[in-house]
Amino acid sequence: MSWGALYFYYKCPKCGKLFKYATDLFTEFGDAFGNCPDCDTPGTYLKEGARTPDDLLYEEVE
């Protein structure tokens, strides 16, 4: 039984962008995990989940 990737969902407090990071990328991104992919501002954590129903609203950062 698998359950997909677990994501942290964020909103950028500067530009308003919605984005998400898979939690298995902690090591790859390090301190930049959770930063906005457009303006590099640390995102505001909103929620976590495995592809929540509004998942497509959030850009996946990888």
Added chain:
Amino acid sequence: MDKNLKNKTIITAAVTGAWPKKENNPNVPMTPAEIADDVYACWKAGAAVAHLHMRDDEGNGTMSADKFRETVNLIKTKYPDCDIILNLTTSGDIHADDESRMAHIKELKPEMASYDCGSMNWLNSGLFLNSPKFLEECGMLFQETNTKPEIEAFDPGMIGNAAYYLKKGVLKAPLHFQLCMGCANGIAGTMKNLVFMKETMDSLCPGSTWSCFGVGHSAMEMMYGAVAMGGHIRVGMEDNVMYAKGVLADSNAQFVERARRVIEEFGREVATPDEARQILGLK
């Protein structure tokens, strides 16, 4: 192994799993009829194995023997030409008790069934329990029903646990592993980790066959990696509801069709169900 089988790659289709719902992707099959239709479409596209989960009437994962029976019967009666290997889950609901996780195996005696070789936290919100008692009973049951265990390993420790049960006689060689890459709280889906998992398997359980899948962003990397390393592959909406970044999958068969293209472009061939039976040592 027959030398003609060494260039064959088995595609397993995991069509529904326990977690995605229509709200995640409207094309996820939920009912026995939808699951049976998807299995047939995947077989036509090249899948040799179908890994089956069931859903209750609300769409939640269930270990209902009635649902398994209905689905298996539908596949056999509606599609009598379909010789796909049925691989039934024993882990379709994290709240199910041990008895209900094995009841459908006792009744239906499938050719294959999953065997999750350890416990872990489920999405940081629940427990995915596979106790020593359950694993021992399940392993012995599989021997009685002549069911080949597909050992799902979410981290290297689970491979070590499989070696333990192999030594104890609960599992019989040669083993077949499903390396589950990128699931939350399991090993991350990277090539370095896939190589490590395979090397761990080769050293602890030599002679084993293996397959793998990656969830989320690691899906393609794990598929290409498995093909390049001589493994087999699993695809389907249990593991990924997205076909590509930002694109929902149209169907499970779409994943199988892509897997076939990858295998053939690499210069390998897709195994038929009967070839898969020989590779996996099914009787």
